Amino acid sequence: MVLKMVLAAAAAAAVLAGSGAADAGATLDAIKARGSFKCGVGTGTPGFHYPGSDGVWRGFNVSICRAIAVALFNDPNKVEFVPFTAQQRFPALQTGEVDILSNNTTWTLTRDSQLGFNFGPTVFYDGQGFMVNKKLGVKSAKQLGGATVCVQPGTTTELNLTDYFREHKLQFTSVVIEQVAELRAAFFGGRCDVYTNDSSALAADRSAATNPDDYIVLPERISKEPLGPLVRHGDDQWFDVMKWTVYAMIEAEEFGIKKTNLDSFANTNVPQIKRLLGMEPGMGKALGLDDKFAYNIIKTIGNYGDIFETNLGAGSAIKLERGMNDLWTRGGMQYAIPFR
Amino acid sequence: MAGLAHPKTAPSAGLDWIPRVWNNRLVRTTLYQAVLFGGVIWMFAYFTGNAVENMARLGITSGYGFLDRPANLPIGEGIIAYTPADSYGRAILVGLLNTFKVTIIGCVLVTILGVTLGIMRLSPNPLLSGLVQTYIEVIRNTPLLLQLFFWYVIVRQLPAPRQAFNPLDGVFISNRGVQIPWLEADAGLWWIASALGLAILGSLAYRRMAMARQARTGEFTPVLPLALVLLLVLPALAAWLFSVPIIPTIPELKGFNFVGGTSLTPEFTALLTGLTMYTIAFVAEIVRSGVQSVAHGQWEAARSLGLRDRRILRLIILPQALRVIVPPMTSTYLNYAKNSSLAVAIGYPDLVSVVNTTMNQTGQSVETIAILMAVYLSISLSISAFMNWYNRRIALTER
Numbered sequence: 122m123v124l125k126m127v128l129a130a131a132a133a134a135a136v137l138a139g140s141g142a143a144d145a146g147a148t149l150d151a152i153k154a155r156g157s158f159k160c161g162v163g164t165g166t167p168g169f170h171y172p173g174s175d176g177v178w179r180g181f182n183v184s185i186c187r188a189i190a191v192a193l194f195n196d197p198n199k200v201e202f203v204p205f206t207a208q209q210r211f212p213a214l215q216t217g218e219v220d221i222l223s224n225n226t227t228w229t230l231t232r233d234s235q236l237g238f239n240f241g242p243t244v245f246y247d248g249q250g251f252m253v254n255k256k257l258g259v260k261s262a263k264q265l266g267g268a269t270v271c272v273q274p275g276t277t278t279e280l281n282l283t284d285y286f287r288e289h290k291l292q293f294t295s296v297v298i299e300q301v302a303e304l305r306a307a308f309f310g311g312r313c314d315v316y317t318n319d320s321s322a323l324a325a326d327r328s329a330a331t332n333p334d335d336y337i338v339l340p341e342r343i344s345k346e347p348l349g350p351l352v353r354h355g356d357d358q359w360f361d362v363m364k365w366t367v368y369a370m371i372e373a374e375e376f377g378i379k380k381t382n383l384d385s386f387a388n389t390n391v392p393q394i395k396r397l398l399g400m401e402p403g404m405g406k407a408l409g410l411d412d413k414f415a416y417n418i419i420k421t422i423g424n425y426g427d428i429f430e431t432n433l434g435a436g437s438a439i440k441l442e443r444g445m446n447d448l449w450t451r452g453g454m455q456y457a458i459p460f461r
Numbered sequence: 462m463a464g465l466a467h468p469k470t471a472p473s474a475g476l477d478w479i480p481r482v483w484n485n486r487l488v489r490t491t492l493y494q495a496v497l498f499g500g501v502i503w504m505f506a507y508f509t510g511n512a513v514e515n516m517a518r519l520g521i522t523s524g525y526g527f528l529d530r531p532a533n534l535p536i537g538e539g540i541i542a543y544t545p546a547d548s549y550g551r552a553i554l555v556g557l558l559n560t561f562k563v564t565i566i567g568c569v570l571v572t573i574l575g576v577t578l579g580i581m582r583l584s585p586n587p588l589l590s591g592l593v594q595t596y597i598e599v600i601r602n603t604p605l606l607l608q609l610f611f612w613y614v615i616v617r618q619l620p621a622p623r624q625a626f627n628p629l630d631g632v633f634i635s636n637r638g639v640q641i642p643w644l645e646a647d648a649g650l651w652w653i654a655s656a657l658g659l660a661i662l663g664s665l666a667y668r669r670m671a672m673a674r675q676a677r678t679g680e681f682t683p684v685l686p687l688a689l690v691l692l693l694v695l696p697a698l699a700a701w702l703f704s705v706p707i708i709p710t711i712p713e714l715k716g717f718n719f720v721g722g723t724s725l726t727p728e729f730t731a732l733l734t735g736l737t738m739y740t741i742a743f744v745a746e747i748v749r750s751g752v753q754s755v756a757h758g759q760w761e762a763a764r765s766l767g768l769r770d771r772r773i774l775r776l777i778i779l780p781q782a783l784r785v786i787v788p789p790m791t792s793t794y795l796n797y798a799k800n801s802s803l804a805v806a807i808g809y810p811d812l813v814s815v816v817n818t819t820m821n822q823t824g825q826s827v828e829t830i831a832i833l834m835a836v837y838l839s840i841s842l843s844i845s846a847f848m849n850w851y852n853r854r855i856a857l858t859e860r
């Protein structure tokens with residue numbers, strides 16, 4: 122009996138030790154060996170990351186991960202989505218539970234350094250805003266003294282919130298709930314006067330209300346929120362794959378290459394387009410990918426503008442303007458690094 | 462042939478200590494335990510080393526220095542003053558006190574209500590005992606988290622502050638909680654509180670004397686009148702002596718919310734109600750089984766002395782039932798303290814909620830989880846130590 126217990130304990134220890142050792146390899150090698158990767162997303166924000174009625178994950182952030190799956194395996198389904206609350210996401214990436222987060226995480230110094238992450242290109246430039254019920258008659262965030270504010274814990278949102286109220290010497294009471302769905306229900310149920318989040322997320326949450334017209338987003342933007350995918354320190358090749366997948370989608374939009382007109386570029390003379398689409402070899406290979414990785418991404422997923430319009434823009438229920446997220450050539454901030 | 466037989470026996474003669482030692486009970490058990498202990502130590506060392514190595518690889522700095530950094534976290538409610546400019550250490554303390562608040566108030570409520578419910582369950586009235594039994598079965602067989610959400614949704618359905626129920630002057634019930642008038646915070650209130658504490662101690666001492674006197678002489682001394690006088694006069698005397706201004710603050714609607722008075726937030730109310738309603742079902746069953754464990758002859762003997770049922774219960778049955786009740790009550794209190802961490806789901810800023818956020822903002826997962834474990838372990842061990850002491854005190858002294 123005792124001997125059995127000892128053996129069982131030793132076996133368990135050996136198994137645990139084995140699983141620990143497997144994590145030590147480079148992320149990209151492990152992903153290639155597995156034939157798929159794990160992408161951490163949020164628990165559900167319309168437009169950004171949400172499971173459809175068929176159980177398939179959809180949204181802007183989800184498309185980024187699917188594009189990486191296409192770049193690696195030429196198959197948008199070679200990625201597994203794992204939803205996390207704002208509080209759970211960082212340990213999940215740090216410990217290797219997922220290989221990448223694509224869930225509206227704000228790029229900050231602390232996260233880039235102390236938490237051990239590398240941030241990819243900013244895929245969505247955002248700013249924090251406040252949403253209130255129209256009945257309150259509030260026109261500006263400066264009138265919010267004494268209000269009760271609903272906020273998600275473990276976010277830059279809650280830090281900016283305290284900064285803003287301190288700066289303007291206003292008092293407030295907070296209600297922090299980890300699950301977004303519960304938090305939204307608390308706000309729409311009248312538990313809070315104000316709901317604060319990135320303004321794009323506010324627009325998305327407003328679209329999920331039973332009566333969206335009862336609510337307005339106040340004009341103030343109290344912070345800069347550069348949102349983008351991130352990976353953990355320790356594998357630069359994997360970081361490169363993530364970065365250049367995003368740049369490929371932005372570059373494609375800049376050249377006017379869309380999902381719908383992709384094949385009309387088959388006989389192009391423009392060298393930049395030839396390099397991007399892999400007609401001139403070398404770019405994909407440098408990243409350890411297929412030379413046609415960008416072609417495959419645009420064919421299966423689309424360019425940056427495509428995924429923006431379908432998930433967040435005119436083609437969606439949220440109807441966000443491109444604004445800061447337009448291309449630099451049109452006065453926005455989206456700018457791809459040259460494919461050379 | 463003889464030459465062959467000799468080498469056969471010689472080695473067995475040299476090694477026959479092996480089965481002898483191996484079959485020695487003491488040697489074997491020591492060996493097994495040493496191997497198991499070594500394995501546990503090795504596993505612990507391995508995981509620690511693994512964590513340290515991985516944190517170094519990711520460039521995560523370790524240590525508790527973050528506790529002094531400004532937290533910037535908003536915390537909805539707390540017993541001690543807190544602003545976002547305070548440190549993470551203080552934020553965690555606010556969370557800890559919030560956990561204490563709900564646990565202490567809850568354990569008192571659970572004891573009183575649970576015992577009442579358990580005795581009602583034993584009532585000869587079939588309607589009463591049936592109702593209580595149904596309650597117990599429903600509550601014990603649905604998940605606690607679901608019940609917490611249920612209570613939170615109920616509290617949230619109350620009207621908005623501007624349409625609040627106003628049953629009494631200065632009392633408002635809305636989806637922002639229950640607001641009641643309170644006393645203006647003043648340093649002098651400590652004098653009144655101390656006087657009240659003194660009055661309670663005095664009353665308890667007097668009760669002890671009265672009981673000792675009754676045991677000695679059989680004469681009954683009423684305790685209640687003197688206790689009431691003490692409880693009323695001492696605080697009043699303190700207020701007059703130290704001229705503490707007693708200024709009530711009355712809640713009123715100002716802007717978005719009520720200002721003044723004190724309030725029970727919806728989150729606290731939902732958590733306290735949910736945990737209490739859940740736990741009393743278990744306490745009721747513990748009390749029922751305890752009372753039923755006392756031999757029926759005790760009731761009959763007491764009745765033959767002419768005692769009334771209520772006094773039999775209080776003086777004879779419950780003291781004996783306590784010996785059966787106390788050990789499972791210990792684990793019920795422990796469960797209450799641990800279940801209070803479900804607060805995080807409905808937004809009550811308890812320890813887990815604050816520590817989770819701290820972990821997220823600082824990235825110090827290992828350190829913050831260590832804090833959480835240390836705190837819950839201390840709470841549990843303290844409750845357990847207290848209950849074990851109480852259990853020994855009431856245990857049957859066998860002579």
